[in-house]
Amino acid sequence: MAARLVLILVFTCSTLIFVGGTILDYDLLLDSSAEEMLENEGDIQIESSRDQKSNRRDGSGGIWYRAFRPIFPQLPPITEPPRPSTSCSAPPSGGTIPPCMSQTECNAQGGKAGKACGKGFSRGVCCDFDYIVDCGNTTSLPHAIFRNPEYPETTKSTISCTINVVPKPTACGIRIEFMDVMLAPARNGFCFQDMFMIAGGGTVENSGFNTQICGLVKGFATVVPINETTDPLQLIVIAQSKNAKWNINVTQIPCSSAFTPAKTICGVRNNPSLQARSLQTSQSYKNQSLKELPRTFPQPRILGGDPTNGNQFPWMAVILFDNTPVCSGTLIDARWVITAAHCVAFYEEENQSVMNRLRVWLGALNIDLMPRQEPRRVERRVSRVYVHNEFQSTDFDVALLQLNESVPFTVAIRPACFPQNKDQNFEGTTGIIAGWGTDGSSMSNVLLAGSVPIWSNAACNIAWSAQSLNIRDSMICAGDGSVAQCRGDNGGPLITQNGDGLFSFIAISSFSAQPPCQNPDFPDVYMRTSSFLTWISLVLSPPLPADSLSPFTPIVT
Known part of the structure; x- marks a missing residue:
């Protein structure tokens, strides 16, 4: 038994001595070439880290460990691609x-x-x-852009810039949209530093230089009617303020796209003897309205006429500026209201978009009530204002408001009809006016209406000659002082009943003699609708499709 213990002890000691010698003496495992390699590797790769990590990693076998660990290739530095x-x-x-x-x-x-x-x-x-047209160039493109050379920056020096627009044989009008225009404002109604002008083009009664425009006119637009004999239009910008810019869309309107009133119900006046609530549930309310004869207004006790009820005139629109009623208007299509140009042409306003400050109410009765108190009332913003290209003071006082979205036609909201006979002068007949204008002291909170006699233009010219005012063929005169348009009524319609019982707006309320309101010596003056039918049709024409746009190629003349 003792002999066996001695043998086990001797075997164990021999094993330990052999293993220890193997670990401590790496020469037993390596040949001379491997030794040289390890020496070089130790000099190059290990020397710098040996001092720092020897206490933690080195031991009697540390050299062997570092010599035989894998050597990975060094990757190139990662560089971020240029942005x-x-x-x-x-x-x-x-x-x-x-x-x-x-x-x-x-x-x-x-x-x-x-x-x-x-x-x-x-x-x-x-x-x-x-398709930008540079100053001095000519274009006949369906769509072109006219802008200052520095746009979107402002001009740095005085500049006079003109482009020529040659109408295509198939075009009936040129649409001019002021996408971004900043010119010096007018002073006392006149553009004296910067101005935009249109030269040439046929209009209602003449051709030549059109109205000068200046100020902040972003969102405004106009249309110039043309025909086969029209010379090229000249679009002219004169900028002397050294702080002007303009970006203007110029589009040719094909005759084939001219607007035609939709075949929808128009000119239906609600029966004042019926409650509006009953009209909504009546299956034959259209026929009932058509049979209703014009109401005979008694001698009015207020300037604007008698209060109305039951949305008798569903085409009436209230035009608000900064949430304050300023004028009336007429609904002529689901997205269009016609009014007087002087109601909305605020070119002198600076640093604020007029479009953001305009609102239109339709289906309103009492403008003092909150919208929730009149559930049939609809409010719309204005996305674009078309002012007649020759509007100036009392001439061509017509504008069209494009609403930001269509309005639903209901018992309280329906368009008026266009005149059936464009050659009828209406002299000697009776018309109806309506509006929320003053009754002599303050704005009326309810819609007022009254009957007015329509004058001949010859008689009206004689009356207005004392004011040195020429009554054009594009105007209509109405009123005898007993019922008159007053402040706030401007832009509203003069309506008559057609032979089929429907009501048409034959004119747009424009101006009165001084002192205003109920001046018996001078009839009120309106813009005759039939004189502007071509212009209205061109404004309401649908825009060109996108595929009609093409790059600008100057025409050598």
Whole structure:
């Protein structure tokens, strides 16, 4: 037994001595070439780290461990790819640098979205305008853009810029939209520093230089009627303020796209003897309305006439500026209201968009009530204002308001009809006027209406000669002083009943003699609707399809 213990002890000691010698003496495991390699590796790769990590990692076998660990290839440093430029640059062929704007704004201005630009909330697209017409050039494109050379920056020096627009043989009008225009404001009603003008083009009664426009006119527009004999239009901007800019869409309106009133119910006056509530549930309310004869108004006790009830005139519109009623208007289509130009042409306003300050109410009766108190009332914003291209003072005082969305036709909201006979002068007949204007002291809170006699233009000219005012063929005179339009009634309709029982707006209320309201010596003056039918039709024409846009190619003349 003792002998066995001695043998086990000897065997164990021999094993430990052998293993220890193997671990401590790496020469037993390596040949001479391996030793050289380890020495080189130790000099190059291990020396720097040995001092720092020897206490933690080195031991009697530390050299063996480092010598035989895997050697991985060194990867090249990672470099971040260059970021794309956040600014727009001129095309390789040269030209102007496209502006950076949102894609929505680019599309609205007729541009073509290019590469991304900007940062953060200002991120957008470089908007290319291939059909920009430079100063001094001529275009016959269906769609072109007229802007100052520095746009979107303002002018840096005095500039006079003119382009020529050659009407196509198939065009009946030129649409001019002020997408972004900032000119010096007018003073005392006159443009004295900066101005935009249109030269040429056929209008209601003449051709030549059209109305001068200045101020902040973003959102406004106009249409110039043309015919096959019309010379090229000249669009002229004179900027002396050195702080002006303009970006104007110019579109040719094909004769084939001219607006035609939709075959929808129009000119139906609600029966004042019926409650509006019963009309909504009556299956034959249209026929009942058609049979209703014009109401005979008694001698009015107020300037505007008698109060109405039951939405008798469902085409009446209230026009508000900064939430204050300023004028009346007439609904002529689901998205269009016609009124007087002087009600909405606030070109002198600076630093605020007029479009954001205009509102239109339809289906209203009492304008002092809150909208929730009149559930049939509908409010719309104004997306664009078309002012007649020759509007100035008392001439061509017509404007069309394009609503931001259509209004539903209900018992309280329906359009008036256009005149059936454009050659009828209506002299000697009786018309009806309505509005929320003053009754001699303050604005009326309810819609007032009254009957007025319609004068001949010859008699009206004689009456107004004392005021040195020429009554044009495009005007109508009405009233004898007993019932008269007053402040707040301007822009409203003069209506008559057709032979089929429907009501048409034959004129738009424009101006009165001084002192205003109920002046028996001078009839009130209205703009004759039939004289503006061509202009109205062109304004209401649908826009050109997108595929009609093409790059600008100057025409050599």
